[in-house]
Amino acid sequence: xxxxxxxxxxxxxxxxxxxxxxxxxxxxxxxxxxxxxxxxxxxxxxxxxxxxxxxxxxxxxxxxxxxxxxxxxxxxxxxxxxxxxxxxxxxxxxxxxxxxxxxxxxxxxxxxxxxxxxxxxxxxxxxxxxxxxxxxxxxxxxxxxxxxxxxxxxxxxxxxxxxxxxxxxxxxxxxxxxxxxxxxxxxxxxxxxxxxxxxxxxxxxxxxxxxxxxxxxxxxxxxxxxxxxxxxxxxxxxxxxxxxxxxxxxxxxxxxxxxxxxxxxxxxxxxxxxxxxxxxxxx
Numbered sequence: 092x093x094x095x096x097x098x099x100x101x102x103x104x105x106x107x108x109x110x111x112x113x114x115x116x117x118x119x120x121x122x123x124x125x126x127x128x129x130x131x132x133x134x135x136x137x138x139x140x141x142x143x144x145x146x147x148x149x150x151x152x153x154x155x156x157x158x159x160x161x162x163x164x165x166x167x168x169x170x171x172x173x174x175x176x177x178x179x180x181x182x183x184x185x186x187x188x189x190x191x192x193x194x195x196x197x198x199x200x201x202x203x204x205x206x207x208x209x210x211x212x213x214x215x216x217x218x219x220x221x222x223x224x225x226x227x228x229x230x231x232x233x234x235x236x237x238x239x240x241x242x243x244x245x246x247x248x249x250x251x252x253x254x255x256x257x258x259x260x261x262x263x264x265x266x267x268x269x270x271x272x273x274x275x276x277x278x279x280x281x282x283x284x285x286x287x288x289x290x291x292x293x294x295x296x297x298x299x300x301x302x303x304x305x306x307x308x309x310x311x312x313x314x315x316x317x318x319x320x321x322x323x324x325x326x327x328x329x330x331x332x333x334x335x336x337x338x339x340x341x342x343x344x345x346x347x348x349x350x351x352x353x354x355x356x357x358x359x360x361x362x363x364x365x366x367x368x369x370x371x372x373x374x
Contacts (some may be wrong), residue, residue, distance in 0.1 A: 108143035112176050113247040115139050121250030121299060122176065123292035125169045137161070137168050140175040147175070158305055176251040195245045199268035202238040203275060238272070239285075242292050249299045257300055261309055266300065270319050277322040287328045294323060295336035301338070307345050317342070317357035325365065 115136045119128045128136070137160070145151050152160075160171060249257060276282065278291050301307055323335035339357075342350035 097259060105143070105146045106137070108146050109176070112136070112139045112143050112172075113251050116172070116176055117247050117250050122169075122173050122372050123250075125172065126165075130165070133165065133168060134161070136172055140172045144171075144175050150365050173251075177253060190248060192256060192263055192265060195241060195248070196260070196268050198236060198240070198241045200267075202241070203268070203271045229333055239289055239292065242289070242296055246292070246296050246299065248294065261300065266297075266309060266313075266316070269297060269300075273323070274319045277319060287326060287331065289325060290323060291328050291331045291334070294331055294338075297336070298334060307341065314353055314356065317353050318360050321354075321357040321361045322364075324361070 101238055115123070116122060119136060125133060125136070141152060141157065141160070160168070178279055250259070260337065273290065273293055276286055279286060301309075317339075320338055323331045326332050326335070339354045343354055344350070
């Protein structure tokens with residue numbers, strides 16, 4: 092690889108190529124879903140990875156190596172895609188810091204704070220800042236990112252980043268920030284389709300993050316998360332209901348005694364909140 096410094100235009104191209112690769116990987120169900128992708132679809136993703144690799148290395152892969160890679164095993168192709176997808180563009184310190192777990196956590200917390208302020212002032216509906224309007228931070232003159240865009244980008248990051256990155260996200264309060272937003276959505280009296288869409292996307296994101304024994308343990312150790320989660324069983328959105336049910340079943344399977352008790356407790360809390368006669372009235 093050349094030792095010369097990377098220009099701004101080259102870094103920009105690296106970002107674009109990585110974004111295209113991340114998007115394709117996300118559509119395939121994340122890095123963990125590549126094993127289930129059809130060969131033709133995997134080869135298409137591999138081509139995107141090769142393009143990103145060439146820009147990362149500032150040179151084209153030799154034809155003989157490229158041919159061998161295209162003809163190699165599915166496992167080897169997935170390994171190459173993973174290596175390229177999780178690599179940060181050279182000399183891009185801004186990207187490295189901006190894409191840290193704490194960056195996303197701060198955005199999620201800020202969105203929740205804006206929502207609470209809007210509700211208290213009664214000048215904006217609850218979650219208006221969360222649901223797709225750029226809100227200008229007081230005194231900053233800078234438009235805040237839309238929460239739906241933050242969640243979408245975070246889904247790509249969580250699909251492509253290492254387990255260490257995910258653990259850092261959880262340890263620094265990422266789960267708490269996401270469940271706070273879900274809780275805010277649950278407390279909204281009149282929810283619109285866009286609110287249900289956000290709920291569904293957050294649940295999909297949570298499934299990616301919690302797809303690990305240790306992260307499941309974090310859910311089990313925080314009953315308030317389950318209390319928030321069970322409200323999605325009452326969502327009009329099918330994907331939200333199934334995602335919530337999947338979570339609850341996973342908790343019971345992974346820790347039958349504790350998980351069973353926590354899930355029943357959360358369902359009982361939902362029954363009281365909704366005024367139902369039976370614990371499983373919403374299931």
